[in-house]
Amino acid sequence: SQQGEEDPQALSIQEGENATMNCSYKTSINNLQWYRQNSGRGLVHLILIRSNEREKHSGRLRVTLDTSKKSSSLLITASRAADTASYFCATDFNTPLVFGKGTRLSVIA
Amino acid sequence: EAEVAQSPRYKITEKSQAVAFWCDPISGHATLYWYRQILGQGPELLVQFQDESVVDDSQLPKDRFSAERLKGVDSTLKIQPAELGDSAMYLCASSSRGETQYFGPGTRLLVL
Structure with a gap:
């Protein structure tokens, strides 16, 4: 069974805009990770945030974690x-x- | 940059046939994972190895699936007999310390 639920299921934006994706989960966690998958390919690790961290940055990525709400967002x-x-x-x-x-x-040029 | 290798990349088979997938993890990575990903879903763990030992195979359909990592390096996942519902992407991943996983390109299986 899957623990995390991402929202929205699909997102379409123009190049240059910001994209925000959310993840909700059900149980306690040690870590939360975000991965990217290009069509038909394997997954690529983007960022890991630990349960005692609230925000993390990597280049153009910003991840937040709210353990009280059991949710995370990727910007x-x-x-x-x-x-x-x-x-x-x-x-x-x-x-x-x-x-x-x-x-x-989907990012439209 | 070291990568996880998988072969074949694509496999078409008829139901009731046997299929096998191969994975070569990043050198030095003790932990190896096999996942199944149905189209439109996230990956689901089938089996996890630590060196040559199975750590978790609770979601592996053991009546038809088997996995081995005999020398603690590369691994083979086998399905016998294949069923229509086995059509999916099979992903292999490896990690050195159990946190960040590095994925191979996957094997896309189509069962006719």
Whole structure:
């Protein structure tokens, strides 16, 4: 069964705009990770945020974590056509990673 | 940059046939994972190895699926017999410390 649920399921924006994706989960976590998957390819790790962290940055990515609400958000700033992909959150709590269903992001040039 | 290798990239088979997928993890990565990803869904763990030992295979349909990592390096996932519902992407990943996972390109299986 899948723990995380990403929202929205699909998102379409213009190049240069910011994209925000949300992830909600059900149980306690040690870490929450975000991965990207280009169509028909494997997943690429983007960022890991630990349960005692509230915000983390990596380049154009900003991740927040609210453990009281059991939710996380991924912000991609100044989006590019190459950001078009599916984005998954994954959680773990002394267990293997459990992935959500993903958000499909389309960035239109 | 080191990558996880998988083969074949695509496989078409008829139901009731046997299929096998191969994965070569990043050198030095002790943990290896096999996932199944149905179109439009996130990956779901089938089996996790630590070196040559199975750590978690609770979601592996053991009546038809088997996985091995005999020397603690590369791994093979087998399905026998294949069923129509097995059509999916099969992903292999590896990690060194159990947090960040590095994924291979996957094998897309179509069962006719």
